[in-house]
Amino acid sequence: xxxxxxxxxxxxxxxxxxxxxxxxxxxxxxxxxxxxxxxxxxxxxxxxxxxxxxxxxxxxxxxxxxxxxxxxxxxxxxxxxxxxxxxxxxxxxxxxxxxxxxxxxxxxxxxxxxxxxxxxxxxxxxxxxxxxxxxxxxxxxxxxxxxxxxxxxxxxxxxxxxxxxxxxxxxxxxxxxxxxxxxxxxxxxxxxxxxxxxxxxxxxxxxxxxxxxxxxxxxxxxxxxxxxxxxxxxxxxxxxxxxxxxxxxxxxxxxxxxxxxxxxxxxxxxxxxxxxxxxxxxxxxxxxxxxxxxxxxxxxxxxxxxxxxxxxxxx
Amino acid sequence: xxxxxxxxxxxxxxxxxxxxxxxxxxxxxxxxxxxxxxxxxxxxxxxxxxxxxxxxxxxxxxxxxxxxxxxxxxxxxxxxxxxxxxxxxxxxxxxxxxxxxxxxxxxxxxxxxxxxxxxxxxxxxxxxxxxxxxxxxxxxxxxxxxxxxxxxxxxxxxxxxxxxxxxxxxxxxxxxxxxxxxxxxxxxxxxxxxxxxxxxxxxxxxxxxxxxxxxxxxxxxxxxxxxxxxxxxxxxxxxxxxxxxxxxxxxxxxxxxxxxxxxxxxxxxxxxxxxxxxxxxxxxxxxxxxxxxxxxxxxxxxxxxxxxxxxxxxxxxxxxxxxxxxxxxxxxxxxxxxxxxxxxxxxxxxxxxxxxxxxxxxxxxxxxxxxxxxxxxxxxxxxxxxxxxxxxxxxxxxxxxxxxxxxxxxxxxxxxxxxxxxxxxxxxxxxxxxxxxx
Numbered sequence: 001x002x003x004x005x006x007x008x009x010x011x012x013x014x015x016x017x018x019x020x021x022x023x024x025x026x027x028x029x030x031x032x033x034x035x036x037x038x039x040x041x042x043x044x045x046x047x048x049x050x051x052x053x054x055x056x057x058x059x060x061x062x063x064x065x066x067x068x069x070x071x072x073x074x075x076x077x078x079x080x081x082x083x084x085x086x087x088x089x090x091x092x093x094x095x096x097x098x099x100x101x102x103x104x105x106x107x108x109x110x111x112x113x114x115x116x117x118x119x120x121x122x123x124x125x126x127x128x129x130x131x132x133x134x135x136x137x138x139x140x141x142x143x144x145x146x147x148x149x150x151x152x153x154x155x156x157x158x159x160x161x162x163x164x165x166x167x168x169x170x171x172x173x174x175x176x177x178x179x180x181x182x183x184x185x186x187x188x189x190x191x192x193x194x195x196x197x198x199x200x201x202x203x204x205x206x207x208x209x210x211x212x213x214x215x216x217x218x219x220x221x222x223x224x225x226x227x228x229x230x231x232x233x234x235x236x237x238x239x240x241x242x243x244x245x246x247x248x249x250x251x252x253x254x255x256x257x258x259x260x261x262x263x264x265x266x267x268x269x270x271x272x273x274x275x276x277x278x279x280x281x282x283x284x285x286x287x288x289x290x291x292x293x294x295x296x297x298x299x300x301x302x303x304x305x306x307x308x309x310x311x312x313x314x315x
Numbered sequence: 316x317x318x319x320x321x322x323x324x325x326x327x328x329x330x331x332x333x334x335x336x337x338x339x340x341x342x343x344x345x346x347x348x349x350x351x352x353x354x355x356x357x358x359x360x361x362x363x364x365x366x367x368x369x370x371x372x373x374x375x376x377x378x379x380x381x382x383x384x385x386x387x388x389x390x391x392x393x394x395x396x397x398x399x400x401x402x403x404x405x406x407x408x409x410x411x412x413x414x415x416x417x418x419x420x421x422x423x424x425x426x427x428x429x430x431x432x433x434x435x436x437x438x439x440x441x442x443x444x445x446x447x448x449x450x451x452x453x454x455x456x457x458x459x460x461x462x463x464x465x466x467x468x469x470x471x472x473x474x475x476x477x478x479x480x481x482x483x484x485x486x487x488x489x490x491x492x493x494x495x496x497x498x499x500x501x502x503x504x505x506x507x508x509x510x511x512x513x514x515x516x517x518x519x520x521x522x523x524x525x526x527x528x529x530x531x532x533x534x535x536x537x538x539x540x541x542x543x544x545x546x547x548x549x550x551x552x553x554x555x556x557x558x559x560x561x562x563x564x565x566x567x568x569x570x571x572x573x574x575x576x577x578x579x580x581x582x583x584x585x586x587x588x589x590x591x592x593x594x595x596x597x598x599x600x601x602x603x604x605x606x607x608x609x610x611x612x613x614x615x616x617x618x619x620x621x622x623x624x625x626x627x628x629x630x631x632x633x634x635x636x637x638x639x640x641x642x643x644x645x646x647x648x649x650x651x652x653x654x655x656x657x658x659x660x661x662x663x664x665x666x667x668x669x670x671x672x673x674x675x676x677x678x679x680x681x682x683x684x685x686x687x688x689x690x691x692x693x694x695x696x697x698x699x700x701x702x703x704x705x706x707x708x709x710x711x712x713x714x715x716x717x718x719x720x721x722x723x724x725x726x727x728x729x730x731x732x733x734x735x736x737x738x739x740x741x742x743x744x745x746x747x748x749x750x751x752x753x
């Protein structure tokens with residue numbers, strides 16, 4: 001059935017949401033809808049990527065994203081190989097390029113790359129002949145996360161344009177926030193960010209978001225409350241005083257959620273720090289879309305892999 | 316304001332008549348009466364007594380003495396918890412009352428440091444139960460005063476901390492201070508920062524000819540100006556409210572002036588000691604004059620006085636720092652720095668008025684209205700409805716400071732045996748007389 005949608009992206013790679021136009025995003029979401037249905041069947045296999053080699057090259061530990069890409073590739077019939085490269089064993093720049101050249105010589109068709117440094121995936125993409133999917137680079141972009149979030153929102157709200165989305169928490173270190181801000185903007189949503197000033201990058205307003213420093217104001221009448229993980233492992237210094245104070249002022253509990261619209265829905269890219277940025281009662285509550293987000297992740301990644309494969313030279 | 320034992324008492328209404336009423340919050344200075352009842356100022360004006368004494372009111376003839384808002388001392392160390400042998404909230408509050416101070420802002424450099432909401436709560440409860448004046452704690456900027464990680468500014472403020480300071484320690488890391496200023500801005504919290512670079516402040520006194528003569532190692536003024544310059548640039552970026560805790564030299568005043576002209580949220584204090592003495596007062600190694608930051612040259616003292624007169628320096632503080640005999644009866648370079656000052660703050664400051672260097676309304680503003688405004692306290696005013704925190708003093712009454720009459724637990728005052736003009740006659744907190752000169 002997906003053969004019916006024959007659209008392609010303008011670029012060879014998917015390095016970020018930035019640069020995608022609205023029709024490309026909705027095209028990917030439409031295709032992903034079809035894979036959602038497929039994934040709920042007993043027979044989930046397709047042959048679109050038969051014969052293709054997909055390498056998941058992860059320079060940073062990941063469980064859900066890596067397994068999601070692996071399942072997506074396998075369901076489309078690709079041969080999937082996972083390469084986890086501990087960041088400690090990598091000596092930055094030159095070795096990254098060497099790795100790229102080495103892998104390239106093995107003729108993969110799709111490289112799915114996560115790296116702890118912003119811009120590293122784009123750097124690697126310039127050195128290889130296959131198509132590259134950014135699975136998260138530093139605090140820059142995580143395009144498939146933004147796509148799966150958009151799909152989740154669209155399926156639950158019926159639209160994205162005109163919604164008010166509050167992205168809350170550690171925006172400073174979050175690639176999820178950047179990709180989501182760009183995507184939601186492109187599709188016509190109103191985006192807010194809510195965080196203490198120390199967790200907001202300077203000049204965040206220039207991305208076209210409204211900035212709030214309290215949850216009470218930032219969540220007011222929001223349709224979607226998107227929580228971000230407090231990236232404690234990235235905090236070189238002291239950005240917040242303590243987890244206790246952070247949860248008190250910025251942790252999403254039912255009291256704070258009351259400020260949002262009555263039918264507001266809650267999202268979180270995972271993995272969650274329960275009791276840090278989100279209360280368990282909310283995370284597991286009736287307004288949480290968190291489990292659905294994971295399901296949409298596989299579908300969106302299948303859509304991305306399928307679409308990119310259409311432009312491979314020998315396709 | 317606060318429901319304390321002292322403050323919940325219902326004192327007899329008080330009518331202060333025949334007074335020179337000075338309210339720096341309104342710039343007024345006139346001969347009149349002040350009526351206090353139910354813990355608040357009911358009226359301050361002309362001829363209140365002439366229209367009849369209110370029922371049950373006690374009438375006090377001030378005989379021309381000044382009635383002014385009670386002093387708000389923005390910097391006083393109280394040894395509770397951890398150094399009760401040097402000062403308790405009770406002893407500090409009696410010293411304050413004797414000096415016309417109705418609100419003490421106590422420092423977080425206790426043991427343990429005030430870096431946890433529970434300790435703020437402890438101090439407020441102890442003060443409620445034992446102190447005769449109002450007490451508001453400042454909390455630490457960084458955990459354990461170590462200069463590394465910011466404290467829970469939101470929760471500490473919610474518990475009652477009125478500002479944040481690491482006491483007589485500068486935060487060495489610019490990044491830590493920058494982030495803390497940025498974070499504090501979200502809570503509109505005030506950071507009070509000691510501007511003295513620790514690595515350049517290992518000496519015992521001001522660097523210069525006198526230090527050379529005494530053979531003491533000196534602290535250069537640049538130890539202060541470098542930190543202040545840095546801080547002003549951090550404030551320009553972070554925009555958090557900032558108060559320089561104790562400026563001592565002319566060079567710093569130039570930095571402060573530029574910051575204020577640029578519209579930055581920067582204010583500053585000078586201590587009564589730096590307005591009263593210069594480095595020569597150290598004389599023959601008198602350890603009561605060992606202070607941090609150190610006493611500077613006479614030119615610097617004169618510049619500070621001019622800055623108080625012009626309002627460039629917002630606040631005058633006692634920098635009350637009790638040290639016991641063991642801490643002071645030592646060679647100068649080994650003695651603990653600091654001086655007590657709550658009881659002598661007003662008398663010493665009046666010297667500037669008697670020398671025609673600062674007018675009385677401006678001085679009282681720097682001792683009450685300005686610190687109250689900077690800290691967001693309902694104090695420093697005689698406006699009807701404000702808490703009845705009032706000091707009555709005779710600005711001309713001479714006396715010699717006898718150490719034996721001090722109410723502080725320590726005696727380390729540089730005004731030891733000094734001749735002072737201006738004596739507090741009565742101190743009133745929440746309408747109740749907590750000190751009376753007899």
